[in-house]
Amino acid sequence: DAMVIQNPRYQVTQFGKPVTLSCSQTLNHNVMYWYQQKSSQAPKLLFHYYDKDFNNEADTPDNFQSRRPNTSFCFLDIRSPGLGDAAMYLCATSREGYYNEQFFGPGTRLTVL
């Protein structure tokens, strides 16, 4: 089945220790998104790729970076995680122009100790 896969599902890191979350998709969608979702809150868009074009949200901290080496893969790098970065990180994909239906992965729950 075509899908969005995120690894790992659970990630524990230490305060200030860099961490990388990965996302892959078999849908061949050209748009990929990273969201941060904290408990009882709406998913907050961090950035998205439109093909290789990177689009950063104005309020995304510099601590968060992303890479998209090819259509299928996208990475979220948190350079120096703080306690406030503990959250669920969701990857999503969509096909350009298709009313923006976004397909989400299962998420990676990040814990910062």
Added chain:
Amino acid sequence: QKEVEQDPGPLSVPEGAIVSLNCTYSNSAFQYFMWYRQYSRKGPELLMYTYSSGNKEDGRFTAQVDKSSKYISLFIRDSQPSDSATYLCALHTQGGSEKLVFGKGTKLTVNP
């Protein structure tokens, strides 16, 4: 005023009840209206989408849009325990960026 407002609940109903979930929005440029369902510790999944004002039905689910009031609703008939989840409304502007604006989500529990 936030772009999208959604009562976070929680909402608890008995099995078989009719559930009404709602969002209001302020930006009249929103043209696409979606409802996502998110089970605990899972990613959201698209449940329904609508484009125009009016009702759209899919099984036990009905999505309703009132653009004049900037108000959207999701009705669940004959609710089941398996409907227990958080329901997020999501809105999109036509011809704009590829971004969705999400509501906070309403946590629903259907009790057997």
